[in-house]
Amino acid sequence: MAPQPTLKQLRYLCAVAQSLHFGKAAKACFVTQSTLSAGINELEHALGAALLERSNKQVLITDIGQKIVARSQHILSDIEALKEDAVKAQAPLSNSVRIGIIPTIAPFILPRVLPSLHQDFPELRLLIREDLSENLANLLLQGELDLLLMALPYPVNNTTSYHLFYDPFVLAYPTGHPIADVKQLRTRDLQGQDILLLEHGHCLRDHALEACKLQSSQLSLAFEATSLHTIVPMVANGVGVSLLPEMAINEGILSGTKNISTKEFSEKGVWREIGLLWRAKSPRDSEYRLLGEYFKNNRPGS
Amino acid sequence: MAPQPTLKQLRYLCAVAQSLHFGKAAKACFVTQSTLSAGINELEHALGAALLERSNKQVLITDIGQKIVARSQHILSDIEALKEDAVKAQAPLSNSVRIGIIPTIAPFILPRVLPSLHQDFPELRLLIREDLSENLANLLLQGELDLLLMALPYPVNNTTSYHLFYDPFVLAYPTGHPIADVKQLRTRDLQGQDILLLEHGHCLRDHALEACKLQSSQLSLAFEATSLHTIVPMVANGVGVSLLPEMAINEGILSGTKNISTKEFSEKGVWREIGLLWRAKSPRDSEYRLLGEYFKNNRPGS
């Protein structure tokens, strides 16, 4: 196969086209005249066309040479633009981040974080996808998402996790429910209660059960909700009690709802851990940590 | 200075972007995996950006990597277009030829040559400039013109000339003029005649004088014409005789004009030489010779 033209050769050609003088062009390219001469020759052979007409008095550009010069200039400026792109992309959080957030976090953290984030990193484009942990994990591994904001621990291969904060579970019960009389609420007080939880697939359910040392089989209530917002009116109607994340309450999930009371657990550790997750090999590791700072500093209730 | 990205590296990148697999990409590029790997690394360092996210299981393209890939594909296809241009330009007489023609040739040769030329070389674009020999010569040396069609000899540095044919001078005189009685016309019969010629600058004038062995000082008629077409009516009106190029007569410069007769010289050598002229270093030498063939084969009167 014929040798390919190189960018260096195109640079030499354009330099000659500018000065119409091999010696000057060589200087402009920081090479010796012989190097430039050889480069031009290579290009002419690679293209199989005479681009320049040389004499000892003047250098002229041929018809086809002129066309090649024009194309070369275009290509070289495209290369510059490409390099420029790379430089611009260096600024942290200046590009798109495709983030996946589980449904029990997204509505309660985004309204608070997004505005300040946009202020500090106006170039950042957050592309948000809300889905269950399992689906998000798959998308992360497939490279469809860059970052997950979810409850930890959640096992995903080759990922790095970043702790943000703990989000306590708060008991929500119908006002006047007997449990209101318990002074120091402990997880064992939940035994035998009708506890409303989200349906399978929501990790909030699993984390709540684990935090309260309950087995799924202990739940007497067969009904399972599809979102926190539908649990609230059910509790208010006396269907049962529920475990709500504090961040949801802080963000006002109960506002406007009557007949619901809440009580915090007196024990430590009745919470879920909130964190970030990304592919361990991701070159944007440091950017994601930076983003983590923002979520930390702007957590609901802080 | 940071090393420049090379086209080879961009090719490697695009290959990886296609297969998302270093080994396959390497094969597609006809290099080993280690070579490709090193190339991608160089590119990333040259740009200072992580373009790919590698693990032993999958290769993902980063956000910025995606942009660079898109630009690279664009650049690489531009390179192909450039090469394509060069190949197309290889076909002889497939590009522009900027030709300069003197006013005493152009109107009499172009109508005949252009049609057949266009038929055989439809890609050829003849850009014609009509001017005096001296001006054309300057333009040729400056590279503003590629080729001259003119009367020879005409001294121009560093040029190659190509003989086309001889164009005899024919005496034109008012019908009934005494010279009509001369049986064997010779140049010495012109002595003492009122001879109408073009003004200074037209080489036709000088060549006519030389061919007829006359001195400018021998001309009794002070008036000089600006074009052959203005000479004709003057001869018809009896102002004097003139020496017209045969090609002009063949192309019908006298048609429709009454009271003019013509007579050929009985001697050999009463002619001007018509030829092509180009810079000796021109790489299109062979194309110009080919073009010369056309002018030869389609000379006026042939």
Next chain:
DNA sequence: ACCTACAATCGGTAAAATTAATTTTTTGAT
């Protein structure tokens, strides 16, 4: 615990780019 698949890395060698010096070519001037 082993095997597999993959990209990164290493060491050696072949190829190429680059330079400084020289040669050739051309051309204007004497």
Next chain:
DNA sequence: ATCAAAAAATTAATTTTACCGATTGTAGGT
């Protein structure tokens, strides 16, 4: 015609780079 000047081409030696084959390291699957 000869000379001198200018400029690109060429040459030969050296440095640099590219490339390959083999090996290493890492994760995942069995």
